[in-house]
Amino acid sequence: MVFRSLxxxxxxxxxxxxxxxxxxxxxxxxxIKTIWYVPGET
Structure with missing residues (x-):
């Protein structure tokens, strides 16, 4: 089990x-950044 994960x-x-x-x-x-920042800049 342990070795299988390796x-x-x-x-x-x-x-x-x-x-x-x-x-x-x-x-x-x-x-999210685009949605939040674009309306703020224009």
Whole structure:
């Protein structure tokens, strides 16, 4: 069980999953910033 989690394929899969979640989070933050800042500037 413990060694299975150290498998290279599962490791890269977890990294890709967390990376995609991070990207989605970043895009969401950018969208929120755009929604909030654009009306304030104009």
């Amino acid at each position: 498998d290279s394929t599962s490791l890269t899969r977890e990294q890709n999953q967390s990376r995609s979640i991070y990207l989605i989070f970043n895009i969401t933050i950018q969208n």
